[in-house]
Amino acid sequence: xxxxxxxxxxxxxxxxxxxxxxxxxxxxxxxxxxxxxxxxxxxxxxxxxxxxxxxxxxxxxxxxxxxxxxxxxxxxxxxxxxxxxxxxxxxxxxxxxxxxxxxxxxxxxxxxxxxxxxxxxxxxxxxxxxxxxxx
Amino acid sequence: xxxxxxxxxxxxxxxxxxxxxxxxxxxxxxxxxxxxxxxxxxxxxxxxxxxxxxxxxxxxxxxxxxxxxxxxxxxxxxxxxxxxxxxxxxxxxxxxxxxxxxxxxxxxxxxxxxxxxxxxxxxxxxxxxxxxxxxxxxxxxxxxxxxxxxxxxxxxxxxxxxxxxxxxxxxxxxxxxxxxxxxxxxxxxxxxxxxxxxxxxxxxxx
Numbered sequence: 001x002x003x004x005x006x007x008x009x010x011x012x013x014x015x016x017x018x019x020x021x022x023x024x025x026x027x028x029x030x031x032x033x034x035x036x037x038x039x040x041x042x043x044x045x046x047x048x049x050x051x052x053x054x055x056x057x058x059x060x061x062x063x064x065x066x067x068x069x070x071x072x073x074x075x076x077x078x079x080x081x082x083x084x085x086x087x088x089x090x091x092x093x094x095x096x097x098x099x100x101x102x103x104x105x106x107x108x109x110x111x112x113x114x115x116x117x118x119x120x121x122x123x124x125x126x127x128x129x130x131x132x133x134x135x
Numbered sequence: 136x137x138x139x140x141x142x143x144x145x146x147x148x149x150x151x152x153x154x155x156x157x158x159x160x161x162x163x164x165x166x167x168x169x170x171x172x173x174x175x176x177x178x179x180x181x182x183x184x185x186x187x188x189x190x191x192x193x194x195x196x197x198x199x200x201x202x203x204x205x206x207x208x209x210x211x212x213x214x215x216x217x218x219x220x221x222x223x224x225x226x227x228x229x230x231x232x233x234x235x236x237x238x239x240x241x242x243x244x245x246x247x248x249x250x251x252x253x254x255x256x257x258x259x260x261x262x263x264x265x266x267x268x269x270x271x272x273x274x275x276x277x278x279x280x281x282x283x284x285x286x287x288x289x290x291x292x293x294x295x296x297x298x299x300x301x302x303x304x305x306x307x308x309x310x311x312x313x314x315x316x317x318x319x320x321x322x323x324x325x326x327x328x329x330x331x332x333x334x335x336x337x338x339x340x341x
Contacts, residue, residue, distance in 0.1 A: 039217045047221050049259040088259070091213070 028107025031100055035093050036108075044112045050088060052081040055112035064116050067105045068127045071096065098125055162306075162314040162334055166285070180311040183280050185241070185272035188253040189264045193239070195311060202335055203237040205305045206319060207277075207286050209244035210256045214295040219302040219319030220260065226304070227262060229329055235336055238267040241280065243288055243298050245271040284313065306332055309339070 033042060036054075040046050044055030054060055059081040060067070066075075076089035096104070102124040109116040166178025184194040204226055208216040223238060230236045242248035248256075253269040260267075270277075281288040281300070288300040302319035306328070314335055317328035 037218075038214055041218065041221060047217050048224065048261050050220075050256070051217055 025103065025107040025110065027100075028103035028105075029111070031096070031104050032107050032111070035096070036104070039090075044108070044114075046081075049084050049086060052079060052084070052086045054108055055114060057081050060108075060114075061116060064109060065119075065127065067108060067119070068101050068124045069131055071101050071104060072128060073131065098128060101128065160334070161338065162331060165313040165316065177312055178283075180283055180307060180313070181280070183276065185270035185277070186250060187264060187268040187270055188250060188257045190250050191264070191268075193268050193270055198237065198239070199309060201237045202235055202306065202308050202332075202339070203239050204332070205239045205241070205284055205307055206303065207241050207243050207281050207284070207288055207300055209242050209296065209298060210248050210252055211244065212296045212298070215302045215320050219304065222317075222319050222322060222325045223304060224260065224262070225322075225325065226329060226332070227267060230332065230336075231266070233336060235339060236332065238262075240267070240269050241277050242269065242271050243277060243281070243300060244296075245274050245277060285316070304328065306335060308335060 039051040040054050041051075044053060046053035052059065059079055070090065071093050074090045074092040079086045099121070102119070102121050105124060106118050108114065109118055164177045168178065169176045180195070182195055184192060187193050204223065206219055206223055208219060220240075223240065227238055242253065248269075248271050250271065253271060257264060257267065257269050278288055284303070284305050286301055286303050286305075288298065290297065291299040304317045304319040304325065305313050306315040308314050315328060315331040317324045319325065
């Protein structure tokens with residue numbers, strides 16, 4: 001192997017390594033910005049008493065296992081988030097695969113100032129399977 | 136040598152002019168002027184009359200002592216509206232105590248967005264009907280008016296929520312001329328827009 005191809009390989013490996021590490025939740029972020037940010041905003045702050053925040057939200061902290069369910073089924077209960085009452089229902093977000101739901105979930109759990117851990121793919125799947133049985 | 140010095144000076148001058156921050160002392164009037172009988176007529180927002188979230192009639196006359204920010208939206212809009220509203224709210228908060236400035240949001244879905252729905256929406260947004268009017272009325276009239284505000288709006292069953300529209304935010308002066316606009320989904324653009332509003336306010340305070 002000549003030095004040039006060695007260099008190319010080295011560079012590509014380095015590039016892959018860097019680009020994979022740069023943002024662990026890249027796909028989740030892109031999906032979030034496409035499917036959720038219009039209402040909950042890019043920075044997760046929501047909008048007044050119309051759309052609740054996802055960043056630093058006490059409701060989410062206490063109900064984080066419900067995230068996959070909310071994404072797939074929406075939610076229509078009245079919610080109190082950080083002391084504010086929200087009454088407008090959220091419609092389901094259609095057309096997401098289980099992997100995509102998992103990526104959005106994990107992005108939201110750790111985005112912005114959130115430090116709510118992570119949820120394995122199996123766990124996400126189980127939550128979604130449970131829902132199917134209930135339906 | 137003389138030539139070189141000359142060119143450098145000229146270049147430096149252009150750079151200086153080009154880079155120095157442009158702070159217009161007067162905003163332009165936006166839109167194509169019409170020439171009627173030899174007079175130039177600037178683009179003007181036509182007469183309209185709608186009702187706000189308190190069932191109060193709001194028309195041009197009602198707004199004639201104010202400059203205002205306008206946008207088009209609908210309450211059930213799942214796409215760009217909430218982001219635009221967030222920026223409108225930013226402008227609202229910035230100029231909360233500036234009585235010269237009002238905000239006007241026209242619904243593109245007047246069938247659903249009646250007075251009660253708009254009332255609920257505005258109180259959930261936490262704003263006062265004195266400062267920020269949410270207007271509903273005849274659908275055809277609203278869509279025609281959108282045209283005059285340079286806002287693209289059309290009904291489209293394929294679009295999220297059933298309407299396709301742009302998220303422009305516009306600044307209108309006391310003479311119904313559009314003086315500035317911003318893309319309501321772009322916070323940086325809105326930051327610049329907020330300073331343009333100040334320029335127009337200055338124009339009236341002089």
